Structures are given as structure tokens and as C-alpha cells.
Amino acid sequence: xNSFKKNLLKKRYNAERRFQWxxxxxxxxxxxxxxxxxxxxxxxxxxxxxxTWIVTEVHYDKELLLIDAESPSKDDLENADYYDVxxxxxxxxxxxxxxxxxxxxxxxxxxxxxxxxxxxxxxxPDFLGKIVPIKLTASDDVDQVHKGNxxxxxxxxxxxxxxxxxxxxxxxxxxxxxLSEFNISFFTSPDSREAExxxxxxxxxxxxxxxxxxxxxxxxxxxxxxxxxxEFAPKNKFTDFIEVNINNLAAVPSIVFGLLGLGVxxxxxxxxxxxxxxxxxTLSLMTLPTIIIxxxxxxxxxxxxxxxxxxxxxxxxxxxxxxxxxxxxxxGTLSGTIIGLAQALGETAPLILIGMVAFVNxxxxxxxxxxxxxxxxxxxxxxxAERGFVEKVSACIMVLLAFLILMNLAAQIVRHKFEKKWS
Amino acid sequence: xxxxxxxxxxxxxxxxxYFGRKKALVIQSSQRLTALPKFYGYYLAAWCAAPALIIFxxxxxxxxxxxxxxxxxxYTDQNLTKNELQLxxxxxxxxxxxxxxxxxxxxxxxSANKYIQxxxxxxxxxxxxxxAILILSLSFAYRSVQKNDRMxxxxxxxxxxxxxxxxxxxxxxxxxxxxxxxxxAIRFFQAVKxxxxxxxxxxxxxxxxxxxxxxxxxxxxxxxxxxPLFAGTFFxxxxxxxxxxxxxxxxxxxxSEYAGRGVRxxxxxxxxxxxxxxxxxxxxxxxLTVGPFVKEIGNAMGLEVSAESALAAGxxxxxxxxxxxxxxxxxxxxxxxxxxxDGSYAMGATKSETVKKVIFPAAxxxxxxxxxxxxxxxxxxxMIVVMAxxxxxxxxxxxxxxxxxxxxxxxxxxxxxxxxxxPKTQSAFALGIxxxxxxxxxxxxxxxVVKKYREKYE
Numbered sequence: 001x002n003s004f005k006k007n008l009l010k011k012r013y014n015a016e017r018r019f020q021w022x023x024x025x026x027x028x029x030x031x032x033x034x035x036x037x038x039x040x041x042x043x044x045x046x047x048x049x050x051x052t053w054i055v056t057e058v059h060y061d062k063e064l065l066l067i068d069a070e071s072p073s074k075d076d077l078e079n080a081d082y083y084d085v086x087x088x089x090x091x092x093x094x095x096x097x098x099x100x101x102x103x104x105x106x107x108x109x110x111x112x113x114x115x116x117x118x119x120x121x122x123x124x125p126d127f128l129g130k131i132v133p134i135k136l137t138a139s140d141d142v143d144q145v146h147k148g149n150x151x152x153x154x155x156x157x158x159x160x161x162x163x164x165x166x167x168x169x170x171x172x173x174x175x176x177x178x179l180s181e182f183n184i185s186f187f188t189s190p191d192s193r194e195a196e197x198x199x200x201x202x203x204x205x206x207x208x209x210x211x212x213x214x215x216x217x218x219x220x221x222x223x224x225x226x227x228x229x230x231e232f233a234p235k236n237k238f239t240d241f242i243e244v245n246i247n248n249l250a251a252v253p254s255i256v257f258g259l260l261g262l263g264v265x266x267x268x269x270x271x272x273x274x275x276x277x278x279x280x281x282t283l284s285l286m287t288l289p290t291i292i293i294x295x296x297x298x299x300x301x302x303x304x305x306x307x308x309x310x311x312x313x314x315x316x317x318x319x320x321x322x323x324x325x326x327x328x329x330x331x332g333t334l335s336g337t338i339i340g341l342a343q344a345l346g347e348t349a350p351l352i353l354i355g356m357v358a359f360v361n362x363x364x365x366x367x368x369x370x371x372x373x374x375x376x377x378x379x380x381x382x383x384x385a386e387r388g389f390v391e392k393v394s395a396c397i398m399v400l401l402a403f404l405i406l407m408n409l410a411a412q413i414v415r416h417k418f419e420k421k422w423s
Numbered sequence: 424x425x426x427x428x429x430x431x432x433x434x435x436x437x438x439x440x441y442f443g444r445k446k447a448l449v450i451q452s453s454q455r456l457t458a459l460p461k462f463y464g465y466y467l468a469a470w471c472a473a474p475a476l477i478i479f480x481x482x483x484x485x486x487x488x489x490x491x492x493x494x495x496x497x498y499t500d501q502n503l504t505k506n507e508l509q510l511x512x513x514x515x516x517x518x519x520x521x522x523x524x525x526x527x528x529x530x531x532x533x534s535a536n537k538y539i540q541x542x543x544x545x546x547x548x549x550x551x552x553x554x555a556i557l558i559l560s561l562s563f564a565y566r567s568v569q570k571n572d573r574m575x576x577x578x579x580x581x582x583x584x585x586x587x588x589x590x591x592x593x594x595x596x597x598x599x600x601x602x603x604x605x606x607x608a609i610r611f612f613q614a615v616k617x618x619x620x621x622x623x624x625x626x627x628x629x630x631x632x633x634x635x636x637x638x639x640x641x642x643x644x645x646x647x648x649x650x651p652l653f654a655g656t657f658f659x660x661x662x663x664x665x666x667x668x669x670x671x672x673x674x675x676x677x678x679s680e681y682a683g684r685g686v687r688x689x690x691x692x693x694x695x696x697x698x699x700x701x702x703x704x705x706x707x708x709x710x711l712t713v714g715p716f717v718k719e720i721g722n723a724m725g726l727e728v729s730a731e732s733a734l735a736a737g738x739x740x741x742x743x744x745x746x747x748x749x750x751x752x753x754x755x756x757x758x759x760x761x762x763x764x765d766g767s768y769a770m771g772a773t774k775s776e777t778v779k780k781v782i783f784p785a786a787x788x789x790x791x792x793x794x795x796x797x798x799x800x801x802x803x804x805x806m807i808v809v810m811a812x813x814x815x816x817x818x819x820x821x822x823x824x825x826x827x828x829x830x831x832x833x834x835x836x837x838x839x840x841x842x843x844x845x846p847k848t849q850s851a852f853a854l855g856i857x858x859x860x861x862x863x864x865x866x867x868x869x870x871x872v873v874k875k876y877r878e879k880y881e
Contacts, residue, residue, distance in 0.1 A: 012773055019775035023677025026670045030694050030749075033742050040712055041704075224589030232583055233590070246593045251796065251866040252859065253803020255830050256600060259855040262837065263603030285596050292593065318579040346701025349805035349830070353837050375703040375806075382707045382810060390711070397704050404699060 041401075045394025051183035051196075052143040053135040054109055054172060058089035060121055060128050067128075077122055086117040089134060094168060104164055110137040110196045135179060140195035140388030142169060146178055149387065160387070186395065190361045191372065191380070195388025198381070200396055201363050206276050206356065206371030207345065207403075213280025213367055214344050218287040219337055223326075225288075226295035226333070231321045250289035257286045258350030266354060274355040274370040282354055283344040290343065294336020298329040303422045331418035338411040342404050348375040374400045424546060428479065428553065436472035439561065443467035443568055450571055458575035463568055465578045470564035473581070475557050482549050490541050494534055604859060607852035614846045615647045620853060623648015626816035626827075628836060628847045647850055649857065651816040655826035659737045659808060660801035662822060666741025667797060671748025672790065678749065679756040680778055691750070698746040706810030709739035714811055721823055729813065734822040736812035740804055747797045755789030755873075756782060788872050795869035799862045805830040829854045 065080040072080075090105045090113065091097065097105065106113075113136045120134055121127055141160045144150045146169070156163050172178050189199030233239040261282035265271050271278045302325050310320040351357070356376050364371040372380065378396050381389045447460035456463075494515055495508050503511070511531075517523035518535035519542075568574070612620070625648045674694065678687055714735040721728030759782050767777040783790075813825025814835050827835075836851040 012776070016773045016775045019778070020677070020681055023673050023681055026673035027677060027690055027694070029670055030674055030697065030742070030745050031690070034693065034697060037700075037708055040708065221589045221592045224586050225592055228583075228586035228590040232586060242590055242594055245597050247870060248863060248866055249593055249597055251799060251862065252600065253800075253805070253830065253862055255803065255805045255833055256604070256855055256859050258837075259833070259852060260596075260600050260603050263607060263852065264599050285599075288593060288596060316575065316579060318582055342699070346699075346703070348701065348703040349809075349834060352834055357838060375701050378703050378707060379806065379810070382710065393707055397707065400701060400704070404701070408699065 041394050041397050045391055045396075045398050047147045047149070048186060048391040048395035049183050050147065050180045051185065052138040052146045053179040053181065054138045054142070055133055055135055055177040055179060056089050056093055057131055058085060058117055058120070058134045059131045060085060061088075062129055064088070065128075072125075072128065074122075074125075077125060077128075080118075082114050082118045082121075086114040089113075089117060090136075093172070101164075104162065105168065108139055108142050108165055108168065110139055110194055112194075112197060113137065137185075137196055138178070140386060141165075143196050144387050145169060146173075146180065147391075149391070186392075190363050191359065191377065192361060193359075195386050195392060198389070198392055200374065200377060200399060202360050203372040203374050203377035203396075204399070205364050206279070206360075206376075207373040209276035209364065209367040209371065210280040210283060210351075210373055211341055211345060213277055214283040214287055215337070215341060217281055217284035218291055218340070222288050222291035222337075223295050223333060226292045226299060227321060227326060229292070230296045230299040231325065232317070246289045246292050250293060254286055254347050255349040255353065257282055258353030260285065261350060261354045272368055272370075274358045274360075275368050276356075276364065276371050276373070277367040278354050279351050279356050279373065280367065282350050283347060286347065286350065287337075287340040287344045290340035291333070291337050294340065295329065295333040298332025298336065299325060301332060301422070302328045328420060331414055331420075335411040335415040338407050338414065342407040342411075345404060345407070346375055346400070348379055351376050352379065374403070425479075425483070428550065429476070432472055432475045432479070432553070432557070435557065436468040439467040439471045439564075440464035446565075446568055447574075450568075454571060457571060457573045458578075462574040462578050466574050467561070467564050467568060469578060469581045470560045471557065474560045475553050478556055479549075479553060482552075486545055486549075490538065490545065493541055494538055497530075497534060497537075600859065604852050604856040607849045608856045611846060611849035611853045614849070619645075620647050620649050622650065624650045624818055626651045626832070628832075628850055647846075647853075649829075649854065651818040652827060652829045652832055652854065653857075654818055654820075655733070655812075655816065656802055656828040656830070658820065658822075658826060659733050659740065659812065659828055660798055662734060662737025663740035663744055663801045664794070664798060666738050667744040667748050667801075668794060670741075671745045671797075672752055674745070675749040675752035676756060676778055676783075679753045680774065680782070691753070694749055695746045697742060700743070702743065702804060702806040703810070705739050705743050706806040706808075709735050709807055709811030713739050717823075726823060728823045729825040731811060731813045731825040732823050733812055733819075733826045736808050737822070739811065740801055740807050743804070743807070744797045744801060747800060748793055751793030751796070752786070752790050755786045755793065758789070759785045788875065792869040792873035795865050795872070799865035799869070802865070803830065803858060803862050805834060809834050829858050833858075 064084040065082065067076055067080050069076050087102070087106070090109060091102050093105055116136055117134065120132075124132075138146065141150070142165070145152070145161050145166070150159070150161065152159075152166065161169070169178070185197070186199045187204075188201050189197060190202035191200075192198040229239065229242065233242075261278060265278050265281055266273055271281075306324050306328065307320050310324045311317075315323065351373055356370075356372055357380060358370055358372070359380075360370050360372055362369070374396060378393055378400065381393045381396065441464060443464035443466060444460045447456060447463035450456060450463075451460070491512055495512060498508060498511060511534075514523060514525065514531060515534045515538050518527065518531060519538045623645070625645050627646050674690075678691055682690065710731075714730050714732065717732055717735045717738075718728045718730050721732075763781055763785055764777055767781045768774075772780070808828045808831040812831060813827055814831060815825065816827040816832065817824060819826055833851045833854050836847055
């Protein structure tokens with residue numbers, strides 16, 4: 001072989017190797033991005049599952065509480081004045097502090113500390129008149145300092161926690177009076193303007209209600225439509241039109257469905273704004289084509305021999321479909337439905353348009369109560385400037401992703417466990 | 424009230440099912456049944472529920488507008504515009520519900536009383552008519568049950584109609600989209616010339632403050648030019664495609680042609696996770712991590728970079744789109760017949776030469792289709808742009824500056840309380856319809872390209 005040919009061959013093999021590397025690099029880049037992304041979310045978010053408490057002592061002094069009765073009833077405790085008692089509990093941390101500087105200590109706990117003082121006494125009425133230790137929710141600034149998310153060595157005026165507060169914090173920390181515990185209230189409390197108190201309960205319930213409403217509306221209609229199109233529809237222009245329509249609907253941007261919800265559900269039908277009911281209906285319109293396509297595919301996968309056998313036994317078309325084809329296609333339809341719902345679950349834009357971004361600090365009990373949803377909560381929190389919300393957003397994302405993974409797993413299980421393999 | 428009525432109808436339908444079945448068993452003792460007993464039940468139940476529910480639905484749809492016409496009849500001699508009439512009607516309704524807080528005129532009070540009266544009449548009429556229909560249809564159905572007519576066929580025809588109506592659902596949604604968008608958009612284009620909207624280069628809807636109850640037409644002319652938004656949308660989509668096409672296509676090719684079974688089995692689903700992550704999460708990531716990162720790199724290179732650069736939003740959007748392109752192109756490449764590959768290898772071509780010169784051209788229509796679908800997704804993507812790109816509509820081609828898109832502006836305009844009838848709110852619908860048209864156009868082309876390609880090899 002002459003050297004020219006040899007060189008050419010070498011060149012071609014090099015090109016071959018290069019091309020393979022391009023492919024590997026492309027896949028590597030995609031996987032790297034996923035890894036970086038997951039790492040970022042987890043490293044930022046895991047600390048939100050920890051809650052910081054400040055331990056101090058409270059003296060339930062009857063005089064300060066303005067309780068006159070000898071053995072006060074529950075109502076007396078309920079109506080007592082806790083302001084002074086709570087105030088004293090915090091200021092006792094540094095008795096030497098001049099009175100006008102007291103605010104600095106108060107700012108170290110959440111603004112709801114008075115309620116916490118009250119709740120402890122309501123739970124244990126025999127604490128009245130005694131001095132007892134109490135856990136108070138630390139403010140989000142102290143919380144962030146404790147979690148190491150705030151740099152401490154920058155100039156004081158750029159810090160949200162001043163030198164004095166840091167000093168108190170260090171003293172408490174040394175005494176072991178700063179506690180870190182699993183943050184249950186993140187899961188049980190509704191949204192709040194204060195990062196240390198904000199939880200996902202309201203948006204979680206909003207998501208659950210929206211998904212249920214979405215399922216209730218989209219699943220029956222989609223399955224019935226799929227049955228008609230696959231089993232009964234005559235082949236004509238109109239059914240072709242319906243088909244094209246469904247395919248195009250599946251690719252319409254989600255925000256357009258939001259406009260539909262706003263322009264029709266809210267403006268024409270006057271359904272209540274900001275509620276999971278409207279959100280769920282809007283999402284169901286979006287999920288409808290997804291489920292129809294999945295259901296049709298799984299109906300198509302049922303072999304004709306099943307139908308022929310049923311027809312041969314004298315079943316009518318409707319009986320063949322309802323007794324044999326549809327039940328056999330259910331696993332595929334259900335897993336398609338779950339995947340469609342998982343998509344709807346992560347949708348944000350249409351819900352924003354129908355007003356589910358309103359600040360809701362109650363936990364909704366029904367689908368017609370105002371609520372947010374998990375993705376919208378992520379949006380709301382990520383728009384707020386406070387540092388404490390960054391970890392909350394990441395934690396909320398973790399909850400949302402866990403939800404999605406569970407749903408996709410469920411879809412896989414339904415498909416693999418119940419689907420019949422025709423061979 | 425309505426709830427009770429519907430529950431009553433449904434309960435009655437259930438009862439009539441059992442009643443019909445029982446009746447069939449009685450008939451059985453004297454003559455041969457024409458169908459299984461349950462069909463007698465279904466027949467009765469269908470006749471009970473369907474007519475009543477249809478009438479109920481029609482009534483609920485038409486009642487409000489009829490009541491409205493009656494109320495507003497009293498105001499026809501006052502020469503009011505449509506908007507003013509609407510306002511009066513809202514006031515009347517609020518007054519009737521006891522939630523009105525403005526000052527109450529005699530006339531308004533009268534109308535509210537009339538409204539309550541009309542509502543009362545309408546309600547009792549509704550109940551009476553539905554009860555009458557229930558009795559009529561049930562007695563008709565019961566007579567055919569008694570006569571032992573054929574029972575299965577009508578039930579199946581009824582079911583078929585139910586299925587057909589359900590399949591119209593998708594069409595209804597499309598009609599709903601088109602009409603809700605068109606309705607508001609047409610009103611918008613009455614206030615703003617369509618020419619100014621499509622060719623204007625300034626988008627600044629906040630400028631249209633209202634003067635004397637009417638927006639200033641001079642300002643309006645200059646506030647709703649959508650060119651910056653269209654440009655921004657396609658610019659960000661272009662950046663996204665610059666990221667997604669090479670990575671998606673190359674990984675699709677690698678997965679379908681080179682990767683071993685093991686790699687394919689794990690890499691493919693892992694890449695597809697990227698498509699399952701909600702867009703709001705990408706938005707957060709773009710705003711918090713990628714945006715500042717791009718800014719830092721740019722500043723280190725001595726460039727002026729906005730924290731909300733188009734580059735950051737576009738790049739993250741591109742990552743989101745990678746799996747669309749990779750799995751779709753994987754599918755079309757796998758669908759290329761094996762004999763094309765074999766022929767190329769037989770001529771001594773290497774694998775990459777086969778891919779580049781034989782498979783890629785053969786799969787090209789499918790790949791183009793998948794890219795068009797991906798573009799349509801990028802154009803319609805909302806949350807990433809809202810969170811990571813700017814909200815001010817700059818007409819720029821610099822990826823380091825911030826720019827805005829159609830979707831982002833829709834969200835900006837409609838977040839919070841909207842006032843219908845305000846040109847600013849209506850402009851969101853005009854944007855919505857242009858977005859709908861653009862994505863529809865892309866989808867139709869993509870689907871027809873993919874379809875054409877499929878026919879070639881089957």
C-alpha cells in the first residue's frame with residue numbers, strides 16, 4: 001500500500017474516532033448538567049429541613065400576664081396579656097442591655113414568638129407562676145448564620161446580623177442554647193412572609209386538589225374520546241379533523257391554556273379565582289390530549305384476535321369494546337394518565353394567570369378555597385429577596401421532584417405489572 | 424340549589440336502573456326477554472338522566488344572559504355604552520347579593536329587586552320544567568320497557584353518542600382557545616391598530632395610563648409595538664437551539680448508532696429526566712446559578728453583562744430541550760432501514776461516514792421535524808424567561824443584554840388583578856393569539872414533515 005493511501009486511511013479512522021468522541025462529549029455534557037443541577041438543588045436545599053431554635057427561660061408571672069383569678073380557667077389563659085412575659089423572656093438573655101437597644105434581641109426570634117410563649121402555657125397550664133425553659137423560633141437571619149449560609153467576616157453594615165447579635169448568638173451557641181431540629185413546620189405550616197415560618201402545607205394541598213380535579217375532569221372524557229376515535233369512529237373528514245385537532249392541542253404552549261382559563265372559566269363562567277378548582281380544570285384541558293393519545297395507543301395495542309373472538313361469541317361491538325378491549329388497554333391508559341398528570345403537576349404559567357399566585361396563609365380544606373401549588377410556591381419564593389427563602393425554594397423543589405419521581409415510578413409499575421404482553 | 428337538583432336527577436337515575444332491572448325479571452316470568460335484564464335498567468336510567476341533564480345544562484348557560492337583557496331593558500333609554508351597561512349590571516348583581524358598597528340610587532334598588540324577583544321566577548321555572556321532563560321521559564321509557572321492546576340497541580346507540588360527545592371535547596377546547604383569544608384580541612385591535620402592533624418597535628404597556636376614562640390614543644400608538652417581543656422570543660429560542668441541536672443530535676446519533684446496550688439502557692432514561700423537570704425549576708436554576716455565573720465570566724473577560732442575560736435563559740432552555748431532540752432523532756435514525764447501512768458498509772465506508780453521508784440525509788426530514796417541534800416548545804416556554812430573563816422589552820441582538828419574550832410579557836401583564844376592558848389586559852390576549860398562531864404553524868409543518876417521511880419507508 002502506498003503512503004498516500006495509508007495517510008488517507010489514517011485520516012478516515014481519525015475522523016471516525018473524533019466523531020465518536022463528539023457523541024460521547026454530547027452525552028457527557030447533558031449528564032454533567034443534570035449532575036450539577038441536582039447537586040446545586042440538594043446542597044442549597046437540605047438545610048431547610050433543619051429548623052433553628054433559641055432556648056431561653058420564660059417566667060409566667062401572673063401579674064405581668066394580668067391574670068387576677070386564683071385558679072384561672074382556660075379562657076383566662078387565652079385572654080391573658082403575653083406581651084410583657086415574652087418580651088422579658090428575650091431581654092433576660094442580656095440583662096445589662098439598655099432598654100432602647102432591646103429590639104436587637106427581639107429581632108433574633110421570629111415575630112410570632114409571643115404566640116409561641118402563649119401556646120406553651122396553654123398546653124401546660126401548671127407552668128403558671130413558674131420559670132420554665134422555652135424554645136423560640138430563631139429569625140431567618142440567625143437561622144442562616146447558624147447554618148453557615150452567611151459570611152461573618154464582611155463589614156457590619158453589609159450584614160443583616162449586627163456584631164451585638166452575633167455576640168449573643170455565639171454566647172448562646174456555646175451554652176448549647178441554639179438547637180437544630182428537624183423542621184416539621186416546613187411541612188405543616190402555610191406560606192408566610194417570614195422565611196423562618198414559611199411552609200409548604202398550603203401549596204401542597206393546593207397541588208393535591210388541583211391534580212384531583214384535573215384527574216376527575218380529564219380522565220373520563222379522554223378515555224371515552226379515545227374509545228370512540230379508536231373503536232367506533234367512521235373514517236371521514238370530521239374524525240380526521242378531530243385527530244389533527246388533538247395532535248395540535250398537545251403542542252399548544254401551556255400559557256395559552258392559562259389565557260383560556262382566564263378568558264373563559266373566570267370571565268364567562270365566573271368560577272372563583274385563585275382556587276384549585278379552576279386550576280385543575282385548566283390543567284385538565286391541557287392533559288386531555290396527552291391522555292387521549294396514550295389511551296388510543298394502548299387500545300391499538302390490543303390484538304384484533306381478542307375482538308374477533310368476542311364478536312364470534314355473539315357479543316355486540318359495544319360489549320366487545322367495554323368487556324374486553326377497554327379492560328385490556330387499561331394499564332397503558334393509566335400509566336399514560338399518570339405521566340400526563342405529572343406534567344400537569346409541574347405546570348406553573350397557566351396557574352399564575354388564573355391567580356393562583358395570591359399570597360395564601362391558610363391551608364385550603366376544599367378545592368374552592370384559594371391556594372397556591374408547589375411550582376407556583378417555588379416561583380413566589382424565588383421572587384422574594386430574603387436569603388432564607390433560597391433554601392426554602394430548593395427544599396420545595398426537592399419535594400416537588402420527589403412527588404414527580406413517585407408518580408413516574410407508579411406509571412412504570414402499572415405498566416410493567418399489569419400490562420399483558422402479546423406475542 | 425343546583426347541586427340538589429343534579430343530585431336528585433342522578434339518584435333518580437340510579438333508582439330507575441334498579442327498578443328497570445327488577446321489572447325485567449318480572450317480565451321474564453311471562454315472556455322471553457329481548458336483552459339482559461341490566462339493559463332494561465340502563466334504558467330507564469339513560470332516559471331519566473340524559474334529557475333532564477341536557478335541559479339543565481342549557482338552562483344554566485342561557486339563564487344569566489336572559490336575566491341580564493331583562494334588567495338592562497330599563498336602561499335602554501339612557502343611551503349608555505356597552506361598558507357602562509356592564510358596570511351597572513355588576514352593581515345590580517352586587518346589590519342583590521348584599522355586597523354592594525357604593526351609594527344606592529332608587530333606580531338601582533329597583534333593578535336589584537327586579538333581579539331577585541327574576542332569579543326567583545327562573546329558579547322555580549327551572550325546577551318545574553325539569554320535573555316535568557323527568558316525568559315525561561320516564562313514563563315514555565317505562566312504556567317501552569312494559570312493551571318489552573328491544574332494549575340493548577337503544578342503550579348502545581346512546582352510549583355511542585356519549586362517546587362521540589366526549590370526543591368533541593378536544594374540539595371544544597380548541598374552539599374555546601380560539602374564541603377566548605380572538606374575542607379579547609379583536610377588542611384590543613379596535614383600540615390599537617394592528618399595523619402598530621405588528622410593526623411597532625416600542626413595547627411599554629405601562630405607559631398607557633388612562634386619561635378621562637379613555638386611554639390616550641397618541642400614547643397607545645407607541646406603547647404596543649410587538650417587534651421587540653417577537654425578536655426577543657426568537658432570539659432566545661435561537662440561543663436555546665444553539666445549545667440543544669448539537670448536543671441533542673450528537674447524543675441521539677451516538678445512542679442509536681454507537682452505544683452498547685448497557686449505555687443505551689441507562690443513558691437514555693437519564694437524559695430524559697431533563698425533560699421531566701418542571702420548567703419553574705429550570706427558571707430558578709437559571710436565575711440563581713447560571714445567570715450570575717455568566718455575568719461573572721463576562722465581567723472577568725471585561726464585558727458588560729446583565730444579570731438577566733438572554734444567554735443564561737437561552738442556554739438553560741436549550742438544556743431543557745436536549746432530550747426532545749435526542750429522543751426524537753434517536754427514533755428517526757433507528758427507523759432508517761438496516762439495508763442502507765449494510766450497503767454503505769459493503770462499500771467500505773466507516774461508521775461515521777455512513778452516519779454522515781447515508782443515515783443523516785435519509786433521516787433528515789424527521790430530524791427537521793423534531794427540531795421544529797423543539798423550536799415551538801422553546802417559543803412557548805414561559806417560566807424560564809419570566810424568572811431568568813429581563814422583563815423590559817429591549818430590541819437587542821446582544822446575548823449579554825436582557826430581553827423579553829411574548830410569554831414573559833403575558834405573565835407580567837396578567838399577574839395579579841386584571842381589569843377586563845383595559846387595553847393592557849387585552850394586549851396579553853393579542854400576544855397569546857400571535858403565540859398560538861406561531862406555534863400552530865410550526866407544529867403543522869413539523870407534523871406534516873414527519874408524516875411524509877414515515878410514508879417513505881413503510
